[in-house]
Amino acid sequence: MLGYLISEGFRNVFKNKKSTVASLVIMCATMFIFGIFFAIGENVNHMIDDIEKQQGMQVFIKNDDSITQEQKTQLGEQIRNLDGVNTVVFRTKDESLNQIKDSVFKENPEMVEMYEGDRNPLQDSYVVTLTDLEKSEQVKNAIEKNDIVDNVEIRSNTINTLVKIANGINTASIVILVLLVLISIFIITNTIKLTVHARRKEISIMKYVGATNGFIRWPFVVEGIIIGVISALISIVLLGFAYNGTANAVLNLLQTTALPLGIISFSDMFGLVLTVYLSLGIGIGVIGSMISMRKYLEV
Amino acid sequence: MIEFRNVSKTYDTGTEAVHKANFNIEKGEFAFLVGTSGSGKSTLIKLILKEENPTSGNIIINGKDTTYLKPKRVPYLRRSMGVVFQDFRLLPDKTVYDNVAFAMYIVNATKRHIRRQVPMVLSLVGLSNKAKVYPNELSGGEQQRVALARALVNNPSMLIADEPTGNLDPDTAWDIMTLLDDINKRGTTVVVATHAKDIVDKMKKRVIQIEDGHIIRDDKKGGYNSEV
Numbered sequence: 428m429l430g431y432l433i434s435e436g437f438r439n440v441f442k443n444k445k446s447t448v449a450s451l452v453i454m455c456a457t458m459f460i461f462g463i464f465f466a467i468g469e470n471v472n473h474m475i476d477d478i479e480k481q482q483g484m485q486v487f488i489k490n491d492d493s494i495t496q497e498q499k500t501q502l503g504e505q506i507r508n509l510d511g512v513n514t515v516v517f518r519t520k521d522e523s524l525n526q527i528k529d530s531v532f533k534e535n536p537e538m539v540e541m542y543e544g545d546r547n548p549l550q551d552s553y554v555v556t557l558t559d560l561e562k563s564e565q566v567k568n569a570i571e572k573n574d575i576v577d578n579v580e581i582r583s584n585t586i587n588t589l590v591k592i593a594n595g596i597n598t599a600s601i602v603i604l605v606l607l608v609l610i611s612i613f614i615i616t617n618t619i620k621l622t623v624h625a626r627r628k629e630i631s632i633m634k635y636v637g638a639t640n641g642f643i644r645w646p647f648v649v650e651g652i653i654i655g656v657i658s659a660l661i662s663i664v665l666l667g668f669a670y671n672g673t674a675n676a677v678l679n680l681l682q683t684t685a686l687p688l689g690i691i692s693f694s695d696m697f698g699l700v701l702t703v704y705l706s707l708g709i710g711i712g713v714i715g716s717m718i719s720m721r722k723y724l725e726v
Numbered sequence: 727m728i729e730f731r732n733v734s735k736t737y738d739t740g741t742e743a744v745h746k747a748n749f750n751i752e753k754g755e756f757a758f759l760v761g762t763s764g765s766g767k768s769t770l771i772k773l774i775l776k777e778e779n780p781t782s783g784n785i786i787i788n789g790k791d792t793t794y795l796k797p798k799r800v801p802y803l804r805r806s807m808g809v810v811f812q813d814f815r816l817l818p819d820k821t822v823y824d825n826v827a828f829a830m831y832i833v834n835a836t837k838r839h840i841r842r843q844v845p846m847v848l849s850l851v852g853l854s855n856k857a858k859v860y861p862n863e864l865s866g867g868e869q870q871r872v873a874l875a876r877a878l879v880n881n882p883s884m885l886i887a888d889e890p891t892g893n894l895d896p897d898t899a900w901d902i903m904t905l906l907d908d909i910n911k912r913g914t915t916v917v918v919a920t921h922a923k924d925i926v927d928k929m930k931k932r933v934i935q936i937e938d939g940h941i942i943r944d945d946k947k948g949g950y951n952s953e954v
Contacts, residue, residue, distance in 0.1 A: 431831055632815055637805035638832040
């Protein structure tokens with residue numbers, strides 16, 4: 428019984444080869460274009476995650492002997508309680524100086540040593556990391572309200588640009604997805620309409636013999652699903668090749684920016700892309716067949 | 727078994743095809759539905775098959791009022807009636823056997839049941855030796871027999887035939903009518919819409935005549951024209 432319905436579905440796929448091929452091509456193109464945006468979006472999000480983990484802001488405390496240790500501890504608590512803050516670490520000015528001595532002035536530490544002790548011009552600070560980069564401005568403003576804070580430094584340009592890019596890509600992906608899904612549904616609907624038309628006599632006989640609408644519809648739904656699934660599989664192979672082809676070029680480009688960024692390998696994305704593609708393919712197939720059958724099931 | 731109570735049907739175009747039709751075809755009866763083309767004969771058939779819904783009145787089939795039957799239930803109503811048409815409506819890419827088996831697939835019959843039942847109906851209509859043949863290799867009469875086998879294979883309690891002999895020569899037409907009579911004698915209610923005057927006169931069955939949407943005659947053992 429189920430076998431009968433599925434084999435009928437396969438028969439439909441081959442009944443109108445030309446229009447089946449046409450829908451396959453268009454659905455593949457659709458999924459491929461969407462896949463490109465999806466992959467870029469995933470990568471930008473991934474980069475932002477990386478930056479969020481690595482970078483945050485440094486809160487410098489005024490060099491004023493009247494500021495008590497208690498006030499500094501309070502500031503730390505205040506920062507910790509802000510929305511979007513991940514970790515807060517206190518760094519004394521001595522620690523900062525030592526860090527500079529060990530990194531920038533590694534070759535000639537004597538240049539720094541003269542500033543050790545009371546002559547240290549650096550400031551005590553808090554190193555803050557964030558859970559959500561979009562909140563960095565908000566966190567910064569909140570911290571600056573505290574009187575003992577001298578200034579807050581964030582690498583705002585990189586962060587803001589990336590967040591903007593990510594938002595742009597996400598919006599574009601959604602718009603493109605909606606448009607392409609609509610186009611695909613239209614195309615697949617037409618293809619299935621052709622088989623429905625070719626088999627209208629059979630459908631009318633089925634109705635007179637007492638076939639339920641569900642029974643009549645199934646082979647066409649199967650046809651839609653088959654086209655959808657084949658498109659999904661072709662598209663993921665195409666996307667895989669295209670992705671791996673451009674990945675190296677992008678990696679080289681990233682190295683020149685000196686930013687601590689990497690990109691996702693296609694195999695890490697594979698599961699997600701496959702799921703998205705199959706749901707798209709099956710969804711479009713089912714909706715398309717339902718639409719194309721509507722007229723013929725009325726009687 | 728098939729009862730019309732004050733049934734009227736007006737199409738969206740404004741034509742009144744059936745006007746206050748009343749009749750009751752009993753279980754096991756054989757009835758002709760006669761009338762010129764455009765008289766409303768086809769609309770009556772469509773109303774029985776629930777292809778069209780009446781504008782007013784009630785249609786009772788097998789003791790159940792189908793007037794307000796949900797569209798979802800219509801397939802189950804149709805399983806109680808076999809239908810044949812003037813143009814046979816066979817599937818050209820299926821063999822005689824498969825054309826008949828097709829009607830059983832649709833109602834979820836088991837393979838075993840199909841293998842037993844199909845040869846039985848084919849022998850009933852006299853086509854046992856043509857099971858593997860395609861419809862285009864058959865004569866018109868034989869094609870109508872296949873359509874009859876398909877209509878009967880699920881053991882419906884009634885058989886509705888819309889101009890079943892319209893495309894056949896007189897001898898073949900008579901053969902088909904005899905077959906319909908045999909089927910009726912086995913207990914199936916048979917309703918035949920036709921304008922084959924000679925046959926109706928010869929068969930001496932119940933005749934319901936419709937003209938301009940009005941039932942003008944309902945004779946228990948009539949001929950095509952009232953004066954006969």
